[in-house]
Amino acid sequence: xxxxxxxxxxxxxxxxxxxxxxxxxxxxxxxxxxxxxxxxxxxxxxxxxxxxxxxxxxxxxxxxxxxxxxxxxxxxxxxxxxxxxxxxxxxxxxxxxxxxxxxxxxxxxxxxxxxxxxxxx
Numbered sequence: 001x002x003x004x005x006x007x008x009x010x011x012x013x014x015x016x017x018x019x020x021x022x023x024x025x026x027x028x029x030x031x032x033x034x035x036x037x038x039x040x041x042x043x044x045x046x047x048x049x050x051x052x053x054x055x056x057x058x059x060x061x062x063x064x065x066x067x068x069x070x071x072x073x074x075x076x077x078x079x080x081x082x083x084x085x086x087x088x089x090x091x092x093x094x095x096x097x098x099x100x101x102x103x104x105x106x107x108x109x110x111x112x113x114x115x116x117x118x119x120x121x
Contacts, residue, residue, distance in 0.1 A: 004059035
């Protein structure tokens with residue numbers, strides 16, 4: 001089985017906050033990463049957990065299409081990164097008729113999973 005990936009685009013959270021969470025799961029086993037994300041208090045953890053589940057499902061589907069089987073317990077997070085998405089620019093009214101800019105940042109989350117056994121072979 002080759003690696004499987006999942007991408008979530010334009011997540012409404014800043015890349016900085018997303019990277020704080022995604023750095024914790026990189027290189028970990030999938031089950032351990034899911035447990036860490038499920039019990040994290042960060043809002044970004046919920047979004048990243050969805051992407052991780054999608055990557056695991058993609059790995060299972062790819063293996064099924066090739067007529068093979070994949071052990072979910074043998075999967076690990078091979079690569080996980082967050083890129084900056086489009087920024088929505090808004091204005092906030094302030095005192096004395098002024099306005100300040102507000103940047104609503106978005107993120108593109110990518111998670112790649114692979115089987116540990118494929119590394120050793």
